Amino acid sequence: FQPVAVVNYPQTENYTRITEYKHLTGQRNPKTSLTYEYPTDIGDPYYPVPRAENEALYKRYEALAAACPNVWFVGRLATYRYYNMDQVVGQA
Incomplete structure (x- = not known):
């Protein structure tokens, strides 16, 4: 294509x-x-928005995720970091 x-x-x-x-x-x-x-400006953002309240929320999710040994979280929202697409695919 x-x-x-x-x-x-x-x-x-x-x-x-x-x-x-x-x-x-x-x-x-x-x-x-x-x-x-x-x-679009409707719905969830595609990229993490680096703000103090979002970082605090991420830390809460990170603690919950640590309790799930058979679940893999990857990508931008899983690590609360911006990555290029090739980096995200590499993580997967």
Whole structure:
């Protein structure tokens, strides 16, 4: 579909980027999975918002997560850090 994992479309389309996951994982398959990202101010934020109250809430969740040995939390919201997509895939 596209030659690289992520293509950004600043102000040219309704969506801001397309991610094609097989480029991130090294898969070779004629089929593919795509994500189109659309900007919105409705719903949960896609990125952690670094504020004191959010850090305190994260610490509470972190303590609860530590009690779940068979559950894996990964990605931006799991660690309350910003990561590039390749870093998130690497964590998984």
